[in-house]
Amino acid sequence: MRGPAAPKDPEKARPYFYIIKEKDIFGSRQEDGTGIQFIYENDGRLINSAQIVGNITDEKILKLLGTVDGFAELVHSIGISVETDDPNDSVNFIFQMYGKKDLYGGGTNLKAEVTCDGMEHKIYLADEKWTKDDDVPGQIKVVFQTPEQMGKLSVRFYLNDGYDAPPEIKDEAVDAGSEAYCEMISHSLMNLGNTYRIRKAIEKSRAGKEVTLAYIGGSITQGAGATPINTECYAYKSYQLFQKRFAVLDNVKFIKAGVGGTPSELGMIRFDRDVLRNGEKPDIVVIEFAVNDEGDETKGNCYESLVRKVLNLPWKPAVVLLFSVFANDWNLQERLRPVGERYDLPMVSIMDAVTPQFTKKKEEGKVLSKNQFFYDMFHPDNIGHTIxxxxLQYLFERCEAAEHARLDTFTKGMTEEEILEQQLFEGTAIGADFEQVKLLDKRDIYAHANIVEGGFVWTDTKLQSVEMDTDLTLTPEFPYNWMYDGTKSKENWFEMTIRCRSLLLVFKDSGEVNVGKAKVYVDGDYCLTADPHINNWQHCNAVILFVEKERKEHKIRIEIAEENLEKQFTILGFGFVE
Incomplete structure (x- = not known):
């Protein structure tokens, strides 16, 4: 009989810090039948996670996390632990490095099979063979063999000799029933505003009539950071709270139309298709672009155009302006709030509610930490989405309790609806050049547009896709597109003659190596170069080609750059104002 094997020499105790600590994960269904949780670490996310989760303030350590070379110098090993309902299950953990030349295919993949019993598994960086194309830490993938499984993930970095980490900080549970929590929520109400249209929707719901709530925005509205994304996102939770409080039957409908990484410049173009699809007539529309509009070329004109587009719909829906926040305590509410003030709209600021919490001490009534609110530097986690x-529910309840007649209805001698209509008539806060914008693509044509496809005769099916409404299945954005494929197309151009006042091009960004640039000409003059690699990931990009006061005919030519003739380029569509 043999005795037990001799234990291995104990590992040297090393300083460490977490980048992910007991975060919920969910395996979204993939085409191959597996489920994957994607956690992106590029564009400063890894650095931010080290700051928020790991309490790292050392600038040298933070700088090293910005590149693969620095990462390998700093990190000795990676500790990974996963817990699911079945401890006998296992997942595949992959930490993918992005490449310099081949973004998704050129970097090293650090891999480990991890059992789901909460035990820590390690990847030792000294055992890895690094590629020459390694550039930056890219993304973490947790692959479940069975899709749509939940779990909890922790990831920590053990450091090489010569580096140290601060002590681990443990957060207390968030008490959503406490007085301090309720006070925090109340600080989100930036402006109660003209409550008439919301009260009308609430009264309609209480009467048992069908009421529809719609939410349009970026990745936060899509549900990023929520696990699972369809039922833990703020939009779905808000809809549920509204129904529970104000509905007498199952008479509240839900529309979710969030698209990650896209501003109101795209939102105003896709609003009709994504929100008003199938003849929907939402009673309340929540607009959430306060952390997406930094790249808006018009600095608010597109945002106000969308707001007015919704307010002026024939059935007169209510509009709520929702201002989310990034982990660096930033949003664009100061730029966008004049739009809400111009029309006296209800406005909710998540920044005003939660950011004061992040510097409070326990004895000062601290409710939650930054790590408890955020999943990553851009998105809230399940707690954040709940908040x-x-x-939003606090706003709705305040609206219901609001007096039906406000002081200015007496001084102006008008009803609340008449006041809003007058405000819409009197002018804008920033501008609304695109209030009447419409989508033009292969399906939705325009009588005053003549298109010659040239070499753009194919249809791209590899598109940015999102979870709409309560679905976990993905819906592709702009599927009726024009694609140029240099391996098949004989011509390298696309031409359109269109009679309109304003025009935007929507094209596909991508990080793939087989996509190229296109030059855009308006009436024979060079306008811009559409480069899918500037943003360098698969998503929809809207750019303005021209804005004019009068409608007239223009000729648009989109031509593949000479050096990119063998590559691909996709025109997703156009936004035009007649």
């Missing part, structure tokens, strides 16, 4: 929904 956002609670902030």
């Amino acid at each position: 956002m929904a609670d902030c």
Whole structure:
């Protein structure tokens, strides 16, 4: 009989810090039948996670996390632990490095099979063979063999000799029933505003009539950071709270139309298709672009155009302006709030509610930490999404309690609806050049547009896709597109003659190596170069080609750059104002 094997020499105790700590994960269904949780670490996310989760303030350490070379110098090993309902299950953990030349295919993949019993598994960086194309830490993938499974993930970095980490900080549980929590939620109400249209929707719901709530925005509205994304996102939770409080039957409908990484410049173009699809007539529309509009070329004109587009719909829906926040305590509410003030709209600021919490001490009434609110530097986690929904519900309840007649209805001698209509008539806060914008693509044509496809005769099916409404299945954005494929197309151009006042091009960004640039000409003059690699990931990009006061005919030519003739380029569509 043999005795037990001799234990291995104990590992040297090393300083460490977490980048992910007991975060919920969910395996979204993939085409191959597996489920994957994607956690992006590029564009400063890894650095931010080290700051928020790991309490790292050392600038040298933070700088090293910005490149693969620095990462390998700093990190000795990676500790990974996963917990699911079945401890006998296992997942595949992959930390993918992005490449310099081949973004998704050129970097090293650090891999480990991890059992789901909460035990820590390690990847030792000294055992890895690094590629020459390694550039920056890219993304973490947790692959479940069975899709749509939940779990919890922790990831920590053990450091090489010569580096140290601060002590681990443990957060206390968030008490959503506490007085301090309720006070925090109340600080989100930036402006109660003209409550008439919301009260009308609430009264309609209480009467048992069908009421529809719609939410349009970026990745936060899509549900990023929520696990699972369809039922833990703020939009779905807000809809549920509204139904529970104000509905007498199952008479509240839900529309979710969030698209990651896209501003109101795209939102105003896709609003009709994504929100008003199938003849929907939402009673309340929540607009959430306060952390997406930094790249808006018009600095608010597109945002106000969307707001007015919704307010002026024939059935007169209510509009709520929702201002989310990034982990660096930033949003664009100061730029966008004049739009809400111009029309006296209800406005909710998540930044005003939660950012004061992040510097409070326990004895000062601290409710939650930054790590408890955020999943990553851009998105809230399940707790954060719950707080956002609670902030919206606080607004709705305040609206219901609001007096039906406000002081200015007496001084102006008008009803609240008449006041809003006058405000819409009197002018804008920033501008609304695109209020009447419409989508033009292969399906939705325009009588005053003549298109010659040239070499853009194919249809791209590899598109940015999102979870709409309560679905976990993905819906592709702009599927009726024009694609140029240099391996098949004989011509390298696309031409359109169109009679309109304003025009935007929507094209596909991508990080793939087989996509190229296109030059855009308006009436024979060079306008811009559309480069899918500037943003360098697969998403929809809207750019303005021209804005004019009078409608007239223009000729648009989109031509593949000479050096990119063998590559691909996709025109997703156009936004035009007649």
